[in-house]
Amino acid sequence: MQFENSREFARQLDKEDKLSKYRNEFIFPKVNGKEVIYFVGNSLGLQPKTAQKYVDEIMKDWAELAVEGHFYAEKSWWDYHERFSEKLAKVVGAKPSEVTVMNTLTVNLHLLMVSFYRPSGKRYKIICEEKAFPSDQYMISSQVRFHGYDPKDAIVEIKKRDGENNFRTDDVLKKIKEVGEECALVLIGGVNYYTGQVFDMETITKAGHEVGAFVGWDLAHAAGNIELKLSEWNVDFAAWCSYKYMNSGPGNASGCFINEKYHDTKDIPRFEGWWGHNKERRFLMEPEFQPEPTAEAWQISNAPILAMAPYLASLEMFAEVGMPALIEKRNKIVAYLEFVLHEIDKEVDSSFEIITPADQDQRGTQLSVFLHGEGRELFKYLMEAGVITDWREPNVIRLAPAPFYCSFEDMYEFGQILKKGILTKETIQ
Incomplete structure (x- = not known):
């Protein structure tokens, strides 16, 4: 045109x-x-007019039903998070069983690294992009130190070439191959927060797997913004915030993707809590953890319903459009x-x-x-x-x-x- x-x-x-x-x-x-002319949906999306209605529904149910709202509210609270699965799966290119909503972004990345950063022997290094979003830098560095490694040794940064503003996929692939069997995890932001560059997630994921590493993505600037095919690309895990392009409100709940191939792995390391327990037996208060056979097994606490209500309001529009x-x-x-x-x-x-x-x-x-x-x-x-x-x-x-x-x-x-x-x-x- x-x-x-x-x-x-x-x-x-x-x-x-x-x-x-x-x-x-x-x-x-x-x-x-x-x-205003609003250009910062990549930081905080505008408030959908329906968000207030969705929050008011929760407040009304709380006032009129109190604890019974868990089971008898029109949108019952005990399974409120399940209303996200199908709609959110279409946004990120996943199966409904592979996504859930819980916690906040960096918290979820920490929790997912319990499962997918398992250094042992000479396989202990993490590959990330140079000058990643600061929260990712802090998170990765603290995880490495927690496992007893020196970040200067264990963290390998992919750098831009001198005089260039963006990363080259060839350089990413070369670095993955170079680190090789020392690489435990590749963890990169799917869309670079500073330049807006979209990484070739499919190609990079394949390269990480070829050297025996797990591959995860921080999709803070990607979810609700670009086409994602997490299942098809065989991504191991991903997490994203909901308050940028998905308009859920400041600091709101995070979405998670865990590839279905890990759902039935009984011995996978994972921090566990009662909301990841088999929902049919959750209220029996049994001492032994029985994981849900989906990404919901990674949930720990019951869902923050008031926080999730605006996210659901926005997600309805995503489903419609x-x-x-x-x-x-x-x-x-x-x-x-x-x-x-x-x-x-x-x-x-x-x-x-x-x-x-x-x-x-x-x-x-x-x-x-x-x-x-x-x-x-x-x-x-x-x-x-x-x-x-x-x-x-x-x-x-x-x-x-x-x-x-x-x-x-x-x-x-x-x-x-x-x-x-x-x-x-x-x-x-």
């Missing part, structure tokens, strides 16, 4: 957008009485944003460098942009003008036009605000 940098063209794209109606299903903050439609709009709106940025770059005495891959297969919803020659004053200007984005040092802004609620006119309007901010920057210092 031949894009145009005009409001009329953007509005025409919105008229043709089959998902445009879902914009009205979300609540937008306002700046100076006007709805489907990932293919979301990805189709994502590709188009990100391409239009990319076009607008290049057009504005021509009009101002500045230099934008998009460090996210140009190849659609290697990116999702996010564009990370180096604003060469610009400083935090421009970021401040954008925020005060109602453009909610985020800043990463030294001078990068991350823009994530979530397809559920961002419009093409938003992309055009952002370009005009950005241009004005650059041309008048001497007035905002």
Whole structure:
């Protein structure tokens, strides 16, 4: 399609957008009485209007039924988490038995590493990407120390080539082969939080398995954003937060994937609790643990229903729309944003460098942009003008036009605000 940098063209794209109606299903903050242009769905998605209804249902049941709500609420609490399985499985490309919702992201990664990081002999090293999200760095380092190893020796980082912004798959595969039989685990973020680069998860998973390692993925920036086929790719495990592209609310519950080939492994190491116990016998309070024959065996505590209610509200929309439609709009709106940025770059005495891959297969919803020659004053200007984005040092802004609620006119309007901010920057210092 031949894009145009005009409001009329953007509005025409919105008229043709089959998902445009879902914009009205979300609540937008306002700046100076006007709805913001919201680019941080990669940090915290907007609140679905139905979230309040789902939470209110729980509160009403709690008030009217108290403890009996576990069994007699319309959405009974004791099996509330089971309502996620089929819908969430379609989002991440899994079987319903392979997914569950529990805890929060880093907690789940720690728990999953109990099962899938089992160093012994000379097989003890973990391969991850350089400058992974800090929580992953802390988590991996602490796991290595817990097992008695030195992180400087046991953690192998895949690095970018000098002068390049993104990782090369060939370099990842080369490093896996080089570490070889010393590799116990490959654990990488499926979408790099800084650049928005999508890793070739299928190829990397296969390479990890070829050297005898487990392979897991942190899908914080991937779930609800890109096409995932966790079962087909034979991924061992994965976890993701729900509050970014999946709009569940701040710090909310995490989703987990555990490949079905491990469900019947009776001696797999795992931290256990009563919610992973055979649900048909759970309330018999038996002393011996009998695991559920699904990913739910990894659950420990009963589900945090109030926290999960907004996630379920959002997931209903995912089920209604489907990932293919979301990805189709994502590709188009990100391409239009990319076009607008290049057009504005021509009009101002500045230099934008998009460090996210140009190849659609290697990116999702996010564009990370180096604003060469610009400083935090421009970021401040954008925020005060109602453009909610985020800043990463030294001078990068991350823009994530979530397809559920961002419009093409938003992309055009952002370009005009950005241009004005650059041309008048001497007035905002």
